[in-house]
Amino acid sequence: MLAPESVVSQTNALITNDGVVAGLLFAILGFVFYTNTSEHPAFKKFYRFVPALLLCYFLPSLLNTFGIVDGNQTAVTDIAMDYLLPACMVLLTLSLDVKAVLGLGSKALILFLTGTFGIVIGGPIALLLVSAVFPEMIGGAGPDAVWRGMTTIAGSWIGGGANQAAMKEVYEVGGDIFSAMVTVDIIVANLWMAVLLYMAANSKKIDARTGADTSAIDNIRHRVEKYEAEHVRNPSLRDLMLILAIGFGVAGLAHLL
Template sequence: MITSGFMYIASLTLFAGIVASLEMRYKDTAFFKYVPTPVVLYIGCMIFATFDLWAGNDEIRTAYRTVRGHIIPAMIFVMLLRCDIKKILRLGPRMLLGFFCATFTIMAGFGVMFHFMKGGFAPEAWKTFGALAGSWIGGTANMVAIQGALGIDDSAMGYTLLIDNVNYSIWVILLLATVPLAHAFNRWTRSDTHLIDELGTQLAANQERARTNIEAADIALLFGLGFMASAVASASAAILSPKLIEAFGKSDFLSVSTLSVVIATILGIVCAMTPLGRVPGSPQVSMSLLYLMICLIASRASFKELTDAPYYLMAGFFILAVHAVLMAVLAKIFRLDLFTCATASLANIGAVASAPLVAAAYKETLVPIGVLMALMGYVFGTFGGLAVAKMLALIAGV
């Protein structure tokens, strides 16, 4: 059994590195094609925790709180350096409309589901579903950020991650299965698709001109920027939180951890519009931090606690059903094509890792659109998840 805090962090970091390396080497195999690295990391660390590989002593708890508290804002900041708002705005009104329709319908799905099913959940389930909403609007990093912001116990995240992985995987399959129905759907909504093809070609050309080689200096700079952004965000939040609580009253949404994430998000969006946004390597650095965060979260969970899994999976399908119905209605009203709807949906629910899959299923040159729409999710995911958490808290009467 591991009892040292440093050994605990080192073992999680090593495990994340081993799994990521295996995925890179065997990425074309059937296993990693259908079981992404975050799922392997989470299940693996849950197994370790279930068999008590590490102790629950003060040293390990301190190491966990310290590392997690500083990594979350750093990860959010580095991740958002890719999200140049000017590039995102090039998507045009129709693509932006499609994205926000998907975001709105997902948020509505959470509200409708919680209204009807809240009686079967734990008292603080509004927090965990808020974290899931962060993932289904942005990505896993946003979910982790909301978990830290709302102070959600790691043991309570087991069901959330179960929904995030199982329901999401089935949703990807369903969206890919709709590709042959595109022409019929587009006739029904009376949409025009020629502008999408032109935009995809233009974005692909722009990406080819960008510098892609990553130097050691780039990695060092990104890590330094991320940790400094985390330090600035934490220090600023510590000053602002007491003042805001004094003005508006005590709330989970005005805590130091919540404000740290919000400030780091704003810093990332602003810096993405400067030359810092062109430093290559931000996806690799932010993903490395994310992998460690997933391992940290899973290290505090256990399979022994997953007793109500079917009810939570049903809740996930309820959310997706509401999202699908409302999205179809809005597509008819705004004359959105199936590519826009499907890509926007997966850009929210699946983020950068999977949005290009649906885009490529239509046409390879459309992949950059899927990537940009998914990056938009990173920008709005944390704010959207916190808004959903607030809505669910009101429904729960908290």
């Protein structure tokens, strides 16, 4: 008997070579980070209003929107999520100083856990309240269900962009709802950041008025600044290889287990 022909997915994308797609994505990210740190007045003014993180999501999505690449038919997505993202998560946790966090005391830990718990249950509560008033807004099915998108916002507010991407994969969030949630995340985060910056500029007055004891936080900040000043250096090839070895080595062990 003749073996059945393999099914080949068809795509109308302009670029189908995975190597070209990967190079294009890295070029876009390099452009964003380069211009974000540029001293050119036009770039400085632009990034004063437009966050670089938003561009890192938005610009690549345009490639898919205009048919330049097909995100569903490229292996770059799977490689990034299955290998690069786990390695990044490993490297992000290496700098966690558990002893210093525990040294903040019970009040700070309770505050942290309360905030985390509030973010986790905030999504379901928001969906419940909105569905009671505007039920037509809580739609979507399958990958584009609104609740799936809310998980990425919770992940972002708890652990940043890498955790947001991890939640996208864990809950199989669709591209359309994810793009909408990224926009919401950026807008809300920047509004809240404005409030935090205002409070930070007046932190001493606020602490004095509320009677807050920030000595533990100040001590950690001074320790971190002292450590960075003593150990700052340009990474060598050996350092970069060790970073890659630890990140991908632990990620590989996780795949094995």
